[in-house]
Amino acid sequence: MIIWINGAFGSGKTNVAYELNRRIENSYVYDPEEIGYFIRDNIPKELKLNDFQDFPIWRDFNYQMLEYMSKHYNGIIIVPMTMTSDLYYNEILERLRQRGANIKHFTLMADKETLIKRLRKRGEGKNSWAAKQIDRCINSLDNPTFKEHIDTNKMTVYEVVDYIGKSCEVDLLPDNRNLTRKKLDKFKIWLRHMRLLK
Numbered sequence: 559m560i561i562w563i564n565g566a567f568g569s570g571k572t573n574v575a576y577e578l579n580r581r582i583e584n585s586y587v588y589d590p591e592e593i594g595y596f597i598r599d600n601i602p603k604e605l606k607l608n609d610f611q612d613f614p615i616w617r618d619f620n621y622q623m624l625e626y627m628s629k630h631y632n633g634i635i636i637v638p639m640t641m642t643s644d645l646y647y648n649e650i651l652e653r654l655r656q657r658g659a660n661i662k663h664f665t666l667m668a669d670k671e672t673l674i675k676r677l678r679k680r681g682e683g684k685n686s687w688a689a690k691q692i693d694r695c696i697n698s699l700d701n702p703t704f705k706e707h708i709d710t711n712k713m714t715v716y717e718v719v720d721y722i723g724k725s726c727e728v729d730l731l732p733d734n735r736n737l738t739r740k741k742l743d744k745f746k747i748w749l750r751h752m753r754l755l756k
Contacts, residue, residue, distance in 0.1 A: 560628055560659055561726060562637045562651060564704055565666030566695035567688035568676040570715055574666065575638035576747050577719045581730040584633035590620045591639065611646055621650045628659040634728065640691075642698035662726050665704045666718065668711050670696065715744075 561578065563571045579587045594610030610616050627635050641647050655661050668676070673692050674684055682688050698704075706725070710718055716733065723730040735743070 559726065559728075560624060560635045560637060560654065560661050561722065562639065562641075562661060562663045563666065563722075564639065564641050564663065564699065565710075566668070566673055566699065567640060567691055568673040568680070568682075569666035569668050570676065570710060570718065571638035571640070571666060573715045573744060573747055574718050574722070575636045577715055578636050578722060578730075580743075581719060581723070581733060582634050582636075582728055583731060585636055586627070586631065586633060587636045587638070588624065588627065589639070590616075590637065593619050593623075611641075611643070617646055617649045621653055624650070624654055625657055625659065628654065640695065641704070642695055644701065644703050647703055662722075663704070663706065664722055664725075665699050665707050666710045667696075667699065667707045668709075672711050716740075 563575055563578075565571050575587050579585050593616055594613075597610050597613055597616055598606065607613060624635065624637070641650070651661055651663060670692050673696075674689060677683075677686065677689050699707075708718060708721060713721075720730065
């Protein structure tokens with residue numbers, strides 16, 4: 559099974575993905591962004607595009623990686639990635655479905671104010687690249703193509719994880735951490751995914 563977690567920047571995709579990974583015994587988080595950063599850092603500046611998803615090679619590589627893992631990995635693959643293009647969705651997710659992959663797709667929805675607050679918590683202001691994508695993401699992700707939608711405005715990460723686990727009929731391991739440990743783990747995830755040096 560591939561669980562694709564979609565949503566605008568600041569919607570909580572990465573936190574949800576790693577909490578799912580923590581609570582699903584046999585699971586792996588695959589991050590398509592890493593391929594985008596590789597392309598961005600290994601191409602002449604004249605060939606660079608504003609959005610690495612616009613590179614056909616990015617879409618094809620991620621499709622091939624996910625197809626390979628879905629065939630050879632005996633576990634659940636969790637993919638946190640914003641995907642707002644119908645065409646790109648079809649090139650990766652629908653193509654995987656056609657090849658027999660079991661795809662569960664969820665879009666974490668939130669209003670603009672909530673997304674901006676969440677971005678501020680992770681150190682990104684209203685003029686950051688992620689904040690400037692909010693309107694585009696909200697408008698695009700409202701499309702039925704990107705269902706199932708989860709309204710996260712009043713949900714915690716842990717409630718979203720429980721919802722996804724139940725929807726996918728996956729047994730989640732119990733979460734016995736206290737609040738301090740949860741905050742520490744969340745901070746570690748944020749630290750791991752900082753892009754300041756990239």
